[in-house]
Amino acid sequence: MIEVDQIRKKYKDTEALAGFNLSVADGELFGLIGPNGAGKSTLMKILATLIHSTEGRASIAGMDAAREPKSVKRVVGYMPDQPGLYQDMRVREFLEFFAAAFDVPRNKQRSAVEKALDRSNLAQRSDSFVEQLSFGMKQRLVLAKTLLHEPKLLILDEPATGLDPIARIDLREQLKKLNSEGVTIFISSHILSDLEDICDRVALITAGKNAADANGQSVLVLQTSAAQLQLYEVDFLGDTAFAAARAAEAPGVRVLDATASKLLLEIQGANLEAAKALQFLVMAGVVVTRFDHPAPSLEKRYRQVFGVRQP
Amino acid sequence: MSFSGNPMIRKELRQRMREKRGWILPSLYLVALGAVISLTYQSITLRQSFSFGSAHVQGYQVGVALFLTAAYTQLALLLLLAPIFSAGSLTIEKEQRTMAGLLTSLLSPPKIWWGKFVASLLFVLLLLVAGLPVVSVAFAFGGIGIWDIFITSITTVIILGTISAIGLYWSSAFRRSVLATAVSYVTVIVMAVVPWIIFGMGASSREYDSVASLPFWTRASLYINPVFFLTTAFVPRAQLYPQWFWSLVTFIVVGAVCVLLAIRNIRRSGDIS
Numbered sequence: 001m002i003e004v005d006q007i008r009k010k011y012k013d014t015e016a017l018a019g020f021n022l023s024v025a026d027g028e029l030f031g032l033i034g035p036n037g038a039g040k041s042t043l044m045k046i047l048a049t050l051i052h053s054t055e056g057r058a059s060i061a062g063m064d065a066a067r068e069p070k071s072v073k074r075v076v077g078y079m080p081d082q083p084g085l086y087q088d089m090r091v092r093e094f095l096e097f098f099a100a101a102f103d104v105p106r107n108k109q110r111s112a113v114e115k116a117l118d119r120s121n122l123a124q125r126s127d128s129f130v131e132q133l134s135f136g137m138k139q140r141l142v143l144a145k146t147l148l149h150e151p152k153l154l155i156l157d158e159p160a161t162g163l164d165p166i167a168r169i170d171l172r173e174q175l176k177k178l179n180s181e182g183v184t185i186f187i188s189s190h191i192l193s194d195l196e197d198i199c200d201r202v203a204l205i206t207a208g209k210n211a212a213d214a215n216g217q218s219v220l221v222l223q224t225s226a227a228q229l230q231l232y233e234v235d236f237l238g239d240t241a242f243a244a245a246r247a248a249e250a251p252g253v254r255v256l257d258a259t260a261s262k263l264l265l266e267i268q269g270a271n272l273e274a275a276k277a278l279q280f281l282v283m284a285g286v287v288v289t290r291f292d293h294p295a296p297s298l299e300k301r302y303r304q305v306f307g308v309r310q311p
Numbered sequence: 312m313s314f315s316g317n318p319m320i321r322k323e324l325r326q327r328m329r330e331k332r333g334w335i336l337p338s339l340y341l342v343a344l345g346a347v348i349s350l351t352y353q354s355i356t357l358r359q360s361f362s363f364g365s366a367h368v369q370g371y372q373v374g375v376a377l378f379l380t381a382a383y384t385q386l387a388l389l390l391l392l393a394p395i396f397s398a399g400s401l402t403i404e405k406e407q408r409t410m411a412g413l414l415t416s417l418l419s420p421p422k423i424w425w426g427k428f429v430a431s432l433l434f435v436l437l438l439l440v441a442g443l444p445v446v447s448v449a450f451a452f453g454g455i456g457i458w459d460i461f462i463t464s465i466t467t468v469i470i471l472g473t474i475s476a477i478g479l480y481w482s483s484a485f486r487r488s489v490l491a492t493a494v495s496y497v498t499v500i501v502m503a504v505v506p507w508i509i510f511g512m513g514a515s516s517r518e519y520d521s522v523a524s525l526p527f528w529t530r531a532s533l534y535i536n537p538v539f540f541l542t543t544a545f546v547p548r549a550q551l552y553p554q555w556f557w558s559l560v561t562f563i564v565v566g567a568v569c570v571l572l573a574i575r576n577i578r579r580s581g582d583i584s
């Protein structure tokens with residue numbers, strides 16, 4: 001769905017993007033993380049056709065974002081980090097305006113607006129002025145507006161910023177639902193636990209470039225479908241090198257990390273393949289004391305890559 | 312670019328009519344216009360009464376005097392008001408961070424510009440139309456024909472269209488409404504005052520008997536002057552060329568350049584949206 005190839009964006013004195021690469025598959029819920037000023041918003045603006053890159057290519061659904069902006073806009077819904085709203089418009093008027101602005105056919109505009117109101121749980125407030133809504137409601141309204149033209153790809157720049165916990169949970173559930181309906185979602189956030197909960201994979205970015213973790217990976221796999229990849233953490237007794245070597249010999253297994261008495265394995269396949277890998281390790285003489293999915297800790301991996309800000 | 316097919320126009324008009332200035336400004340405008348017309352009428356009739364009889368001032372002369380006063384007063388008032396509607400219309404989208412929403416929709420920059428322009432101009436035209444009953448007082452005295460009304464109105468609309476285009480250009484160039492409005496007013500003042508200074512210098516440095524005999528730059532500077540443009544409309548139809556014609560061309564060219572530059576700026580405003 002998204003292909004970004006060696007993209008650069010230079011401003012007068014700074015280089016916001018310095019050769020970033022990215023590939024997001026159809027139907028993925030893909031995250032982008034990095035410190036402030038890393039280039040996340042710039043990348044999203046380029047994908048949303050708001051700005052042009054200085055070099056490199058960004059394409060969406062096979063269309064060049066710079067050369068075919070109108071076609072790209074038809075398949076993309078973009079929500080900026082600080083979305084603006086017309087405070088002096090009523091909720092329904094706001095949605096009607098954007099339905100027309102997104103070229104939703106006239107005979108379908110009413111149903112599109114009704115759907116957006118239902119989606120955002122704002123049907124009861126459709127005659128309220130936007131300024132009368134709470135922050136969470138406004139955020140839901142912006143998301144509903146972004147979905148009016150039924151985009152195939154949602155680009156969300158820090159959508160959860162400023163939301164209370166309940167609103168954040170609502171947003172996560174809504175994104176999961178949209179993703180299950182086939183919408184590809186590309187999202188950036190500083191709330192790592194949210195991304196960890198919903199994203200299939202997360203790309204790391206710093207200083208406009210791909211960043212890599214200790215294993216040299218610039219894209220972290222967080223959720224894996226049964227037919228794809230699973231992460232397992234293995235605790236064992238004995239020599240680490242021996243255990244890592246045996247694990248590497250197991251079919252469909254890749255050793256991502258090997259520290260004292262602990263292995264991090266990427267296993268191709270579902271539970272059956274994981275059970276076979278465990279059996280292989282045990283039969284090879286590795287004394288396994290624990291074999292489980294690693295505790296979810298995107299934050300830990302984030303800190304490994306980007307470090308901890310010193311007070 | 313059509314009127315009905317552009318959702319920007321409906322949105323803009325709806326928002327403008329909801330603002331307090333949507334009814335305050337037309338009210339003030341009519342009060343001011345009415346006051347000037349009344350004062351003019353009073354001063355003419357007062358002078359007449361001091362002249363011991365009505366023979367000195369004919370009815371048609373009162374009509375012409377009232378019409379000219381109304382036309383120039385309208386222009387002056389609308390020149391003051393037009394930048395208010397146009398200069399803030401794009402900056403407000405930047406200030407309230409709604410520009411990204413517009414630019415990522417299927418509204419093209421020309422459509423966004425057109426929506427803003429039509430809404431700005433329509434509001435000014437609303438004032439122009441609202442002032443017609445006041446101006447029509449002049450008809451009661453005669454001396455004014457349909458053609459005079461037509462050419463005066465067309466000229467005023469063209470001037471206001473260009474001023475709106477200039478306001479929109481500044482609105483596309485700046486991020487803050489205050490700055491865009493201030494610079495728009497400076498532009499209007501420069502257009503209205505500087506040509507007269509140049510004219511004064513050009514006219515005093517040599518003998519002249521008509522505008523055509525003025526040096527080129529003196530003449531050219533007058534073509535961008537709104538008051539001069541309106542004045543050239545008060546001539547017999549056959550004499551509209553060259554002064555009215557060249558003023559028209561100048562205003563259209565200036566307006567067109569502002570349109571192109573504003574659309575270019577809108578296209579580039581994704582960075583600050």
